[in-house]
Amino acid sequence: MPVRKANAVWEGGLRQGKGIMRLQSQAFEGPYSFPSRFEEGEGTNPEELIAAAHAGCFSMALAASLEREGYTPKRVATEARVHLEMVEGKPTLARIELLTEAEVPGISPEKFQEIAQAAKEGCAVSRALAGVKEITLQAKLV
Incomplete structure (x- = not known):
């Protein structure tokens, strides 16, 4: 497997400082700063990039899990919300919410929820972020 x-x-x-983050693929390069991370300033931040990684990983994991169960999803769209909070005086990723909508012909709502929960547990980014106190999932079948 490749190293990213x-x-x-x-x-x-x-x-007062500033920084820039770059992806190896050159698909993204963005500035970041104290205001963009801890306030509402312009630029990106590590938590936003973690949210993008988690949303992307979960969407793929859900699609793969649905296929393994015999369902072909037409579309899976996920938003990840990473909550940065102060815990014991330290900035901490305290909670992540995954909100996903999927269009999956022929699946029951109960089966969809079962597969979505398993995908959340099996997603590589979810496993990497196991130290986050709470990762929730709100899955909607459309």
Whole structure:
């Protein structure tokens, strides 16, 4: 399996400094700063990139799980919400919400929920983020 890389460069102190994050694939390069991470400033942040990774991983994991069970999804769309909170005085990824909608012909709502929950547990990013206290899933069949 391939090794994926990204890099970040930070210049200056925490509050006044600034940085840039780049993906190995060159598909994304974005600035980040204290305001973009801990306030509502412009730019990206590590939590946003984790959310993108989790949404992408879960969508693929759900599609794969549905196929293994004999269902062919037409569409799976996922939003991941990463909650950065102060826990014991330290910034912590305290909770992640996965909100997904899937169009899957011929599946019952109960079977869909069962497969979606299993996909959440099996998703590589979910497993990597096992230290996050809570990862919830709201799955909607459309």
